Amino acid sequence: xxxxxxxxxxxxxxxxxxxxxxxxxxxxxxxxxxxxxxxxxxxxxxxxxxxxxxxxxxxxxxxxxxxxxxxxxxxxxxxxxxxxxxxxxxxxxxxxxxxxxxxxxxxxxxxxxxxxxxxxxxxxxxxxxxxxxxxxxxxxxxxxxxxxxxxxxxxxxxxxxxxxxxxxxxxxxxxxxxxxxxxxxxxxxxxxxxxxxxxxxxxxxxxxxxxxxxxxxxxxxxxxxxxxxxxxxxxxxxxxxxxxxxxxxxxxxxxxxxxxxxxxxxxxxxxxxxxxxxxxxxxxxxxxxxxxxxxxxxxxxxxxxxxxxxxxxxxxxxxxxx
Amino acid sequence: xxxxxxxxxxxxxxxxxxxxxxxxxxxxxxxxxxxxxxxxxxxxxxxxxxxxxxxxxxxxxxxxxxxxxxxxxxxxxxxxxxxxxxxxxxxxxxxxxxxxxxxxxxxxxxxxxxxxxxxxxxxxxxxxxxxxxxxxxxxxxxxxxxxxxxxxxxxxxxxxxxxxxxxxxxxxxxxxxxxxxxxxxxxxxxxxxxxxxxxxxxxxxxxxxxxxxxxxxxxxxxxxxxxxxxxxxxxxxxxxxxxxxxxxxxxxxxxxxxxxxxxxxxxxxxxxxxxxxxxxxxxxxxxxxxxxxxxxxxxxxxxxxxxxxxxxxxxxxxxxxxxxxxxxxxxxxxxxxxxxxxx
Numbered sequence: 050x051x052x053x054x055x056x057x058x059x060x061x062x063x064x065x066x067x068x069x070x071x072x073x074x075x076x077x078x079x080x081x082x083x084x085x086x087x088x089x090x091x092x093x094x095x096x097x098x099x100x101x102x103x104x105x106x107x108x109x110x111x112x113x114x115x116x117x118x119x120x121x122x123x124x125x126x127x128x129x130x131x132x133x134x135x136x137x138x139x140x141x142x143x144x145x146x147x148x149x150x151x152x153x154x155x156x157x158x159x160x161x162x163x164x165x166x167x168x169x170x171x172x173x174x175x176x177x178x179x180x181x182x183x184x185x186x187x188x189x190x191x192x193x194x195x196x197x198x199x200x201x202x203x204x205x206x207x208x209x210x211x212x213x214x215x216x217x218x219x220x221x222x223x224x225x226x227x228x229x230x231x232x233x234x235x236x237x238x239x240x241x242x243x244x245x246x247x248x249x250x251x252x253x254x255x256x257x258x259x260x261x262x263x264x265x266x267x268x269x270x271x272x273x274x275x276x277x278x279x280x281x282x283x284x285x286x287x288x289x290x291x292x293x294x295x296x297x298x299x300x301x302x303x304x305x306x307x308x309x310x311x312x313x314x315x316x317x318x319x320x321x322x323x324x325x326x327x328x329x330x331x332x333x334x335x336x337x338x339x340x341x342x343x344x345x346x347x348x349x350x351x352x353x354x355x356x357x358x359x360x361x362x363x364x365x366x367x368x369x370x371x
Numbered sequence: 372x373x374x375x376x377x378x379x380x381x382x383x384x385x386x387x388x389x390x391x392x393x394x395x396x397x398x399x400x401x402x403x404x405x406x407x408x409x410x411x412x413x414x415x416x417x418x419x420x421x422x423x424x425x426x427x428x429x430x431x432x433x434x435x436x437x438x439x440x441x442x443x444x445x446x447x448x449x450x451x452x453x454x455x456x457x458x459x460x461x462x463x464x465x466x467x468x469x470x471x472x473x474x475x476x477x478x479x480x481x482x483x484x485x486x487x488x489x490x491x492x493x494x495x496x497x498x499x500x501x502x503x504x505x506x507x508x509x510x511x512x513x514x515x516x517x518x519x520x521x522x523x524x525x526x527x528x529x530x531x532x533x534x535x536x537x538x539x540x541x542x543x544x545x546x547x548x549x550x551x552x553x554x555x556x557x558x559x560x561x562x563x564x565x566x567x568x569x570x571x572x573x574x575x576x577x578x579x580x581x582x583x584x585x586x587x588x589x590x591x592x593x594x595x596x597x598x599x600x601x602x603x604x605x606x607x608x609x610x611x612x613x614x615x616x617x618x619x620x621x622x623x624x625x626x627x628x629x630x631x632x633x634x635x636x637x638x639x640x641x642x643x644x645x646x647x648x649x650x651x652x653x654x655x656x657x658x659x660x661x662x663x664x665x666x667x668x669x670x671x672x673x674x675x676x677x678x679x680x681x682x683x684x685x686x687x688x689x690x691x692x693x694x695x696x697x698x699x700x701x702x703x704x705x706x707x708x709x710x711x712x713x714x
Contacts (some may be wrong), residue, residue, distance in 0.1 A: 054609070063547075063548065063551065066544075066545075066548045067552060069547060070548065071560060080435050092597070101701055122590070145400075152496075156532065186696070186699065186703075187696065188702065189695075190642070190692055190695035190696040190699050191691075191692050191701060192646045192650075192691060192693075192695070193647070194646075194649065194650060194669065194688075195669075195685075195688040195692065197693065198672050198678065198687070198688070199688075201678060202679070202682070204680060206430075206679070226686050234551060255508070303550075303552070303553045303554070304553070306553040306555075306556065307553040307554050307555035307556065308555075310553070310555045310556060310559070310652060311555060311654075314654060324554065325559055325560075326559065326654055326656075328563065329559050329560075329562060329563035329656060330656070331654070332563065334563075337563045338561075339560075340556065340559070341552070341556055341560045344552070344556045345551070345552060348551050348552065348553065349551075363423075370383050
């Protein structure tokens with residue numbers, strides 16, 4: 050249990066750090082959400098001042114931070130200026146959609162990357178390996194933005210897939226099976242973009258660590274005993290190469306979340322991305338902080354999951370020295 | 372093709388791209404900001420070699436583009452007259468590297484024909500010229516931001532590697548925070564708290580500063596590692612015994628070890644930061660019109676009709692992909708050199 054305790058303390062420190070960073074940066078900002086109102090002659094300066102004091106924008110930073118922490122503990126996460134709602138109610142719904150998108154993309158990306166990487170490693174130096182390396186280099190230099198726009202262009206021209214949003218307009222009239230299909234059709238473009246964007250890095254890492262293991266003496270020995278090729282690659286080499294890959298799994302959550310933000314904005318997926326962008330443009334401070342907190346939380350969960358998997362996969366790793 | 376050849380090819384591609392972008396005025400056939408309201412969204416002008424009578428010309432020529440009467444953004448070629456492509460023609464004045472005013476351009480055609488190598492945008496501005504000029508902004512932003520990041524990384528990495536103790540501890544905790552946060556979320560959050568409306572140059576430097584502050588953590592950790600290992604060498608101890616000061620040891624014995632990492636990280640960071648600028652400008656948080664940058668050129672594609680019907684608006688993406696391809700290949704080559712210990 051010491052392990053969980055330490056992780057919890059670490060996570061809380063990280064969340065405090067991230068939120069403090071947000072609040073610190075906010076003091077650098079000239080102007081805020083209510084500044085535009087000051088320009089409107091129909092709103093009296095008194096009203097604006099009252100609103101500001103209602104949201105405590107006239108208080109010093111440490112006081113605001115303290116009140117925000119209290120509001121987090123109450124489960125409100127501060128109030129949105131634009132929606133006049135507790136931030137948590139806004140963020141949680143959006144976070145669910147982002148989670149659906151990113152977890153699906155992550156699972157698919159790993160399912161594709163592991164066999165491809167192992168295959169490429171087993172052909173190391175041959176033309177198949179070179180082709181795959183060239184492919185990953187090319188894919189690596191195509192930004193998500195371009196991939197998403199290209200896929201949209203393709204989808205619009207072929208009419209094969211619905212474009213924009215998470216569900217069609219007639220979603221509520223469909224049966225349960227129809228609803229699932231509708232959602233799946235809307236998922237294709239964003240998930241494909243995310244998978245394509247994260248594949249090259251994953252394939253490269255899988256290849257690199259498997260190549261190393263394939264040269265090890267125990268693989269030679271297994272080969273000498275007449276163990277089959279597929280069995281050598283997946284039963285013997287892959288588990289030995291798994292540790293750095295599992296660590297990579299935790300780290301790749303960050304890249305995936307960043308990619309997901311952009312993709313969500315482009316295809317109109319109602320996730321955290323559009324919410325953050327909107328909040329940035331309107332200076333809805335507590336929403337920005339809430340979304341950043343949520344993404345930090347995802348990151349923490351990702352690395353926790355990676356650590357737990359590491360313990361399961363490798364008996365040498367003990368809970369107390371993770 | 373050996374990896375050495377590959378690196379050379381990538382480096383020459385990069386050099387060519389950078390030269391073309393640096394001398395954008397010379398390469399561009401028309402002024403990137405001059406609007407041509409009669410010719411919005413013209414598809415790329417095609418270069419012909421064979422004329423209507425079947426005669427082959429060595430010098431390529433174009434036909435005059437004219438709007439189809441009654442058509443919306445529809446154009447056709449007027450085959451009545453050929454306009455050969457001329458080199459080193461006189462055109463709009465520009466500054467060479469910001470200093471000398473000149474008016475010669477690499478290529479051009481005689482009016483009334485026009486040459487839009489990458490089509491024109493919805494204001495009738497030549498997109499090829501805008502990509503070149505936009506490249507100046509995007510690449511400069513990427514390089515400056517990478518410079519800031521590496522400088523920060525060098526300072527933090529050297530300080531925490533060399534002095535250890537609480538400096539090391541707190542710097543590395545901060546680096547962890549920056550590493551663990553998704554960069555785009557961080558970037559947007561920082562951008563959210565800074566003024567939205569500024570003068571173009573103000574926005575540019577603000578953007579560079581914001582982008583530059585997010586990526587310092589990874590190089591800082593790498594540099595710290597190198598400094599740690601360099602510091603424990605025997606010749607460092609020896610020179611300390613001879614009475615060398617900290618600054619002398621840092622400058623003379625420690626810093627040279629970090630150059631390889633700095634170069635590799637620079638080659639990795641520049642394309643990443645160019646993409647960051649493009650992303651921010653695309654989302655409307657970066658540089659705005661009329662200043663061209665690759666991000667706001669691509670932002671045209673946010674309009675549904677542009678995305679659907681005008682494929683040449685994807686042209687800036689090609690430039691972006693070429694630049695990152697070049698940089699990543701060079702970074703790979705640096706990395707391999709570093710691994711083999713010859714750098």
